[in-house]
Amino acid sequence: MASDYDIKILFGSNVKKYRLQKGISQEKLAALSGLHRTYISAVERGTRSISLDNIKKIANALEIEEFKLFLIE
Structure with missing residues (x-):
């Protein structure tokens, strides 16, 4: 079954969402x-x-499980 989204x-939008929830900058995420x-x-x-x-x-730096970065919400 084909999906209509770009993985x-x-x-990327999930990385940004979790980064912002954590209250850190891109620079801080990069360092972590x-x-x-x-x-x-x-x-x-x-x-x-x-x-x-x-x-x-990235998941480790965000302190989340990897699969969460692939969820459609």
Whole structure:
């Protein structure tokens, strides 16, 4: 069954949602995850594909389970 959403946009908007809920900047999320701020920005905009390793790094930095970054809400 095909879906009508872009997985990169969905993932990125969820990263942004959880980051804002946590009250941290992109720069802080980048530092906590060991990634670059411009990479976090591109992920949040849905313009960057992301590896499984980096998904785990971001989820750990946000203190959430990885699957939550893929939920449609």
